[in-house]
Amino acid sequence: MITCAWCGKVFNELREDCARCGGALPPPDGADAGAPPPPVPRVLPTDFRRRVLVTRNETVLAAGLLLIFATASAWGFLPFSPRVRQSGFGIQEGYFLALFGVFFLFGAALLWFGLRRGMRAVRIVEFGEAAGGTIIAVTRDAFKSLGGRPHTVISYIFAADGEVHNGEAHTCDDAVAREAGQPVHVLYQASNPRANVIYPPVSRFTAF
Numbered sequence: 001m002i003t004c005a006w007c008g009k010v011f012n013e014l015r016e017d018c019a020r021c022g023g024a025l026p027p028p029d030g031a032d033a034g035a036p037p038p039p040v041p042r043v044l045p046t047d048f049r050r051r052v053l054v055t056r057n058e059t060v061l062a063a064g065l066l067l068i069f070a071t072a073s074a075w076g077f078l079p080f081s082p083r084v085r086q087s088g089f090g091i092q093e094g095y096f097l098a099l100f101g102v103f104f105l106f107g108a109a110l111l112w113f114g115l116r117r118g119m120r121a122v123r124i125v126e127f128g129e130a131a132g133g134t135i136i137a138v139t140r141d142a143f144k145s146l147g148g149r150p151h152t153v154i155s156y157i158f159a160a161d162g163e164v165h166n167g168e169a170h171t172c173d174d175a176v177a178r179e180a181g182q183p184v185h186v187l188y189q190a191s192n193p194r195a196n197v198i199y200p201p202v203s204r205f206t207a208f
């Protein structure tokens with residue numbers, strides 16, 4: 001089973017490109033890193049931006065829930081809400097408003113953080129420098145599984161500006177996990193190589 005990290009389409013067999021969005025899929029297990037990333041600016045499948053920024057961005061989704069919760073809860077304690085107009089705005093209402101205000105600010109900060117991280121990931125895939133890397137470890141965590149498929153962490157190293165950097169890719173697709181010692185393509189932010197992803201991306205694209 002292999003999931004397209006660009007659009008989320010699931011295939012039963014390994015293939016080179018996604019039949020739905022045309023995005024490059026991870027190569028089969030072996031000594032080959034697959035086709036190298038195309039030159040910049042790379043054309044991204046249409047769904048990818050939306051997925052990385054919103055629908056598959058756990059931080060942004062959590063922030064959205066928190067903002068909705070804080071706004072909906074605060075509503076009943078605002079001076080012009082029907083409840084407060086009837087019983088008056090007292091110290092208790094003030095406390096509740098302050099509390100939900102803190103929740104709101106926390107949600108807004110989380111939203112900013114999640115969007116910034118997502119935008120950075122999109123920018124790296126679109127404009128990032130390419131390097132050849134090596135997988136140094138593949139670890140499977142059966143306790144964090146998705147539908148019986150263990151959460152797999154692919155750890156890799158690559159060289160940029162004369163220094164060795166490392167990175168991690170997460171997936172629940174066993175077929176793309178590969179093995180230590182195998183080559184892998186890496187895309188990284190030129191000004192900060194610690195921000196990097198493997199190419200083609202694997203599912204659970206949360207990266208750094």
Ligand SMILES: [Zn+2]
Nearest residue numbers: 004007018021
């Ligand atoms: Zn796809």
